[in-house]
Amino acid sequence: MVDQPDQNGRAKRSRSMSVSMADIARLANVSKPTVSRVLNGSPLVTEATRKHVLAVASEHGYAVNRNAQKLRQTRTDTVQVVLDFASHRGGRIADPFIFELLAGVAEALSVRNVDLLLSSARKGDGRSYQDQIAARVVDGFIFLGQGERDPMLRKLAKLGVPFVVWGAVDPDEPYCAVGSDNLLGGELAGRYFLKQGRRRWMFIGNDAHAEIRMRHDGLTKAAGDAATLTTLTSEEMSYVSTYRALKDHLADHPAPDAIFAFSDTAAMAAITAMREAGHIAPRDYSLVGYNNIPFAADFTPAITTIEQETHLAGAILVEKLMQLIDGGRANSTTLPTRLIVRET
Amino acid sequence: MVDQPDQNGRAKRSRSMSVSMADIARLANVSKPTVSRVLNGSPLVTEATRKHVLAVASEHGYAVNRNAQKLRQTRTDTVQVVLDFASHRGGRIADPFIFELLAGVAEALSVRNVDLLLSSARKGDGRSYQDQIAARVVDGFIFLGQGERDPMLRKLAKLGVPFVVWGAVDPDEPYCAVGSDNLLGGELAGRYFLKQGRRRWMFIGNDAHAEIRMRHDGLTKAAGDAATLTTLTSEEMSYVSTYRALKDHLADHPAPDAIFAFSDTAAMAAITAMREAGHIAPRDYSLVGYNNIPFAADFTPAITTIEQETHLAGAILVEKLMQLIDGGRANSTTLPTRLIVRET
DNA sequence: AACGGTTCTGAAATGCATTTCAAGAGTGAT
DNA sequence: ATCACTCTTGAAATGCATTTCAGAACCGTT
Numbered sequence: 137m138v139d140q141p142d143q144n145g146r147a148k149r150s151r152s153m154s155v156s157m158a159d160i161a162r163l164a165n166v167s168k169p170t171v172s173r174v175l176n177g178s179p180l181v182t183e184a185t186r187k188h189v190l191a192v193a194s195e196h197g198y199a200v201n202r203n204a205q206k207l208r209q210t211r212t213d214t215v216q217v218v219l220d221f222a223s224h225r226g227g228r229i230a231d232p233f234i235f236e237l238l239a240g241v242a243e244a245l246s247v248r249n250v251d252l253l254l255s256s257a258r259k260g261d262g263r264s265y266q267d268q269i270a271a272r273v274v275d276g277f278i279f280l281g282q283g284e285r286d287p288m289l290r291k292l293a294k295l296g297v298p299f300v301v302w303g304a305v306d307p308d309e310p311y312c313a314v315g316s317d318n319l320l321g322g323e324l325a326g327r328y329f330l331k332q333g334r335r336r337w338m339f340i341g342n343d344a345h346a347e348i349r350m351r352h353d354g355l356t357k358a359a360g361d362a363a364t365l366t367t368l369t370s371e372e373m374s375y376v377s378t379y380r381a382l383k384d385h386l387a388d389h390p391a392p393d394a395i396f397a398f399s400d401t402a403a404m405a406a407i408t409a410m411r412e413a414g415h416i417a418p419r420d421y422s423l424v425g426y427n428n429i430p431f432a433a434d435f436t437p438a439i440t441t442i443e444q445e446t447h448l449a450g451a452i453l454v455e456k457l458m459q460l461i462d463g464g465r466a467n468s469t470t471l472p473t474r475l476i477v478r479e480t
Numbered sequence: 481m482v483d484q485p486d487q488n489g490r491a492k493r494s495r496s497m498s499v500s501m502a503d504i505a506r507l508a509n510v511s512k513p514t515v516s517r518v519l520n521g522s523p524l525v526t527e528a529t530r531k532h533v534l535a536v537a538s539e540h541g542y543a544v545n546r547n548a549q550k551l552r553q554t555r556t557d558t559v560q561v562v563l564d565f566a567s568h569r570g571g572r573i574a575d576p577f578i579f580e581l582l583a584g585v586a587e588a589l590s591v592r593n594v595d596l597l598l599s600s601a602r603k604g605d606g607r608s609y610q611d612q613i614a615a616r617v618v619d620g621f622i623f624l625g626q627g628e629r630d631p632m633l634r635k636l637a638k639l640g641v642p643f644v645v646w647g648a649v650d651p652d653e654p655y656c657a658v659g660s661d662n663l664l665g666g667e668l669a670g671r672y673f674l675k676q677g678r679r680r681w682m683f684i685g686n687d688a689h690a691e692i693r694m695r696h697d698g699l700t701k702a703a704g705d706a707a708t709l710t711t712l713t714s715e716e717m718s719y720v721s722t723y724r725a726l727k728d729h730l731a732d733h734p735a736p737d738a739i740f741a742f743s744d745t746a747a748m749a750a751i752t753a754m755r756e757a758g759h760i761a762p763r764d765y766s767l768v769g770y771n772n773i774p775f776a777a778d779f780t781p782a783i784t785t786i787e788q789e790t791h792l793a794g795a796i797l798v799e800k801l802m803q804l805i806d807g808g809r810a811n812s813t814t815l816p817t818r819l820i821v822r823e824t
Numbered sequence: 825a826a827c828g829g830t831t832c833t834g835a836a837a838t839g840c841a842t843t844t845c846a847a848g849a850g851t852g853a854t
Numbered sequence: 855a856t857c858a859c860t861c862t863t864g865a866a867a868t869g870c871a872t873t874t875c876a877g878a879a880c881c882g883t884t
């Protein structure tokens with residue numbers, strides 16, 4: 137029934153190579169339904185038959201053909217995770233944050249025995265996502281780190297495609313988004329600055345991204361009348377561009393005594409630029425980064441930062457998506473953030 | 481035939497919701513085979529029928545049921561990428577290197593229209609991988625960043641499961657591995673040191689990993705009689721443990737005038753530890769890291785490092801795997817590495 | 825011994841697309 | 855008008871597991 141693979145790591149694929157449920161049924165002297173029931177843990181079979189069938193199946197290395205199975209069932213038990221690799225490829229990956237999020241999602245799916253189909257964000261109009269559902273490839277989608285693709289997502293939501301998004305939470309959007317409480321993140325940074333007695337704050341980040349804008353808003357809220365706030369923005373916001381922008385700024389402006397950077401990478405750039413202008417943290421200014429990337433703790437000085445709980449985030453994203461797939465509804469949520477105080 | 485999804489992002493799932501090829505055939509007044517031929521670009525159909533069928537299909541948002549399709553065909557056009565998330569989860573992710581590799585693989589698969597099933601490395605004996613093949617879920621595997629799982633891989637190879645591995649290339653192993661030319665990497669670092677006139681070298685890394693051992697070997701080879709070589713090892717080799725180990729070492733040993741670190745992260749730790757002992761690069765010593773992580777260029781001082789071509793690596797891994805899946809053979813290859821000279 | 829009630833098992837229908845093989849339609853040649 | 859061909863098209867078989875429904879086997883009752 138099954139051909140022997142040869143030594144060279146290469147299986148001969150004769151026509152009837154694979155074992156089917158019918159084969160197992162025949163070999164075990166039972167019928168297909170019985171085999172099916174055994175394999176699916178149905179309580180309707182006798183312990184004796186169960187053991188016997190299991191033995192035969194295992195002896196022949198039989199595994200249920202998942203395609204036939206999925207063809208018959210409504211569920212595919214597969215979720216597609218859409219990642220924006222492209223934005224990373226050229227400019228390399230700035231933050232390992234998305235990777236951690238992916239790990240969290242992968243773990244949560246694995247616990248539920250759901251497969252993870254990974255794909256890169258397509259240029260697309262969303263039609264390809266619809267097709268994936270129609271083709272019964274996946275039950276739903278998790279979008280990670282899409283910057284600004286709202287129109288497509290809105291359309292997808294209208295079509296009834298089950299999906300969840302990691303990103304800014306906006307109650308007006310018709311889909312379920314999960315994201316850190318960015319407003320709180322900004323506030324936490326602000327309160328920390330107040331406690332340190334800082335009064336001339338700077339925010340580094342590009343408000344074009346909803347998530348970053350909210351961090352900015354949180355900081356503004358915390359500032360109130362107690363502090364002044366300047367903003368440093370550049371299009372790209374990589375390490376290098378942040379460094380340059382800050383250097384330029386310091387050339388003809390007074391230095392801030394507190395900096396809140398939208399990412400730890402930007403925070404490191406800020407520290408370097410400030411040091412070169414003679415300003416040392418925490419002596420001359422306080423600084424808070426974002427994401428708590430592994431290296432933030434190792435940097436000299438160790439960076440005070442806002443942590444987003446990636447593991448929890450993955451679990452919640454998956455939970456919400458499953459609710460949608462089960463035909464329920466799921467509303468957006470923000471996840472708590474936490475200030476991790478280090479040297480800066 | 482198709483129900484309207486309602487406003488709430490939630491499709492009603494009535495029994496006969498989905499459109500099948502038979503439906504399209506009926507609606508287009510042709511037979512199933514004709515629809516199938518149209519959708520698969522067969523040249524056997526008239527241009528007129530082709531257009532008509534395509535129009536009907538698109539009008540009804542029809543997409544071929546991939547499960548039925550895969551059930552019929554021998555190929556699944558899906559590859560499983562196995563990643564060692566677990567090693568990252570607890571201790572967070574040290575290097576973004578694996579992520580870049582993943583991006584390279586994802587891109588290469590996407591070009592070939594092959595789906596990517598992402599999974600975390602299981603404790604497993606390899607049985608689960610065999611089952612994935614038997615269950616016709618995937619055609620083969622790509623293992624990324626497995627440290628030491630050779631016995632399992634050897635077994636898998638003997639079973640004829642198509643797979644490729646990113647890692648140390650050992651011609652004695654019965655499977656196809658793709659990896660950087662670590663020996664060359666070590667040599668490049670050594671030659672660089674020689675050119676700088678350095679004579680008292682240090683290698684930082686744990687030889688338990690085959691890849692790292694080869695970098696060590698390459699360095700040793702370059703040293704020849706021209707330089708002395710000490711080795712600094714710790715079990716874990718994170719930033720912190722590397723930093724501590726080097727600090728301890730410097731307390732009662734003379735400082736090296738050249739350091740080759742197995743990773744850029746370790747290189748940063750080394751720079752910090754050395755600086756605190758009063759040794760500044762490149763004034764007092766030369767340093768070469770590994771992987772060219774994005775931050776290596778941004779660090780102060782900018783780190784000289786060895787680059788592994790992740791994008792190319794992804795493409796090669798995929799190419800080799802496809803050869804195996806097509807029933808051919810594939811032998812292991814090493815990919816060129818490149819020294820990127822920066823400040824250190 | 826006969827009946828009602830449980831348990832367990834199997835035959836057949838079902839989900840959907842691909843492929844083989846044969847037949848139909850159309851063209852040109854004789 | 856007929857034969858030989860080439861193009862297109864369709865009926866039916868196939869791949870495999872799940873589910874429904876009916877039947878078999880067995881138990882305890884009366």
